[in-house]
Amino acid sequence: xxxxxxxxxxxxxxxxxxxxxxxxxxxxxxxxxxxxxxxxxxxxxxxxxxxxxxxxxxxxxxxxxxxxxxxxxxxxxxxxxxxxxxxxxxxxxxxxxxxxxxxxxxxxxxxxxxxxxxxxxxxxxxxxxxxxxxxxxxxxxxxxxxxxxxxxxxxxxxxxxxxxxxxxxxxxxxxxxxxxxxxxxxxxxxxxxxxxxxxxxxxxxxxxxxxxxxxxxxxxxxxxxxxxxxxxxxxxxxxxxxxxxxxxxxxxxxxxxxxxxxxxxxxxxxxxxxxxxxxxxxxxxxxxxxxxxxxxxxxxxxxxxxxxxxxxxxxxxxxxxxxxxxxxxxxxxxxxxxxxxxxx
Ligand code: PHE
Numbered sequence: 098x099x100x101x102x103x104x105x106x107x108x109x110x111x112x113x114x115x116x117x118x119x120x121x122x123x124x125x126x127x128x129x130x131x132x133x134x135x136x137x138x139x140x141x142x143x144x145x146x147x148x149x150x151x152x153x154x155x156x157x158x159x160x161x162x163x164x165x166x167x168x169x170x171x172x173x174x175x176x177x178x179x180x181x182x183x184x185x186x187x188x189x190x191x192x193x194x195x196x197x198x199x200x201x202x203x204x205x206x207x208x209x210x211x212x213x214x215x216x217x218x219x220x221x222x223x224x225x226x227x228x229x230x231x232x233x234x235x236x237x238x239x240x241x242x243x244x245x246x247x248x249x250x251x252x253x254x255x256x257x258x259x260x261x262x263x264x265x266x267x268x269x270x271x272x273x274x275x276x277x278x279x280x281x282x283x284x285x286x287x288x289x290x291x292x293x294x295x296x297x298x299x300x301x302x303x304x305x306x307x308x309x310x311x312x313x314x315x316x317x318x319x320x321x322x323x324x325x326x327x328x329x330x331x332x333x334x335x336x337x338x339x340x341x342x343x344x345x346x347x348x349x350x351x352x353x354x355x356x357x358x359x360x361x362x363x364x365x366x367x368x369x370x371x372x373x374x375x376x377x378x379x380x381x382x383x384x385x386x387x388x389x390x391x392x393x394x395x396x397x398x399x400x401x402x403x404x405x406x407x408x409x410x411x412x413x414x415x416x417x418x419x420x421x422x423x424x425x426x427x428x429x430x431x432x433x434x435x436x437x438x439x440x441x
Contacts, residue, residue: 100159104160108163108166108167112330115127115170116173116177118174120178128171131171131219132168139293145157146326182274188401204436205437208417208429208437213413213438214418216292216312216337216413217290217292217331220290220314220332223329224288225288226290227292228276229291230270230272230293232266232293232295233260233264233265234264234267236264236265237263238275239265239271240252241396242275243274244353244393244396256298266439267293267296268297269290270410273289273315274408275396277291277315278394278397278399280395284399286316286318286319287317289315290315292310292413293310294308294310295308297309300428301427303425303426303427309412309414309426310413311411311412312413314408316407317399317404317406321406323356323388326386326387326388326407329409330360331344341368343365345361346386347360351387353390354389354407354408356383356388357386357387361383363380363382364378364379364380364381381419383416383419384411384412385409385410387409389405394422414426414429421439
């Protein structure tokens with residue numbers, strides 16, 4: 098067979114092979130086979146040496162032309178494979194813009210946190226500082242220095258989780274009163290609030306929880322009077338429950354305040370007319386308060402002839418329940434998102 102015919106066959110074969118090449122690996126193998134150093138042309142090149150110098154250029158040119166053609170088959174195959182790859186990738190990464198989007202639900206603060214922050218804002222606006230105290234508290238600060246000695250019957254009002262005889266889970270935020278008084282060594286004017294968790298031995302039900310939150314407020318200086326407490330309470334009630342609310346003080350008893358009061362606000366649902374919310378009375382109880390008992394001032398080293406003060410303690414859950422008409426205190430702790438998301 099003459100050379101031309103051989104090359105013609107080779108070209109036909111190569112065209113056929115490259116047109117069927119499938120994938121990059123296959124392509125590279127075929128490329129080595131036809132165009133590589135040890136490929137099909139190696140034999141032809143070896144024949145060069147048997148030719149006369151006159152024959153060589155035409156022979157070389159013929160070979161080179163054949164090689165160029167095969168290279169063109171290779172380029173075609175390469176383009177075809179790359180285009181197929183790109184198309185496959187586009188296909189697999191395509192985004193269906195007509196699909197409905199995923200809703201992004203932003204988180205929001207828990208309703209108790211919202212109430213705490215609202216009350217904090219009210220008091221900070223009146224010049225108070227926000228303080229914190231430990232939840233594991235000493236009997237000394239939780240009871241003793243608040244005029245509740247060990248045998249005091251009023252201790253039963255706050256059924257206590259004791260850790261040791263001297264250590265307990267605080268039953269109220271009032272120990273922060275003691276801490277603040279003791280820290281205030283120069284006896285300068287004191288105006289603090291303290292939000293935080295408190296604990297009492299209770300069976301949990303719709304209205305009771307063994308752990309809940311309180312916000313304590315304490316003012317002590319040389320002329321903090323009951324009328325100041327009253328003004329503070331009115332401001333608080335109106336900011337929390339509406340500008341037209343009124344308050345009334347009922348005599349009460351706490352060992353650490355004297356006199357002590359229970360604070361009612363006019364019902365915001367019926368405006369004092371009487372409804373199911375206020376059980377027909379027109380009034381809703383919101384917190385306890387009073388003038389700091391001299392015994393508390395003395396225990397903390399303050400002369401009651403010089404200093405006086407007032408304090409109040411409110412239940413955060415109670416405020417939230419009243420403000421938002423929540424019927425089960427446990428809803429505040431179970432973190433059901435359907436519940437939590439209601440409060441913007
Ligand atoms: N500590 C009281 C309670 O938990 C509330 C209170 C605080 C009352 C401050 C008067 C003054 O019931």
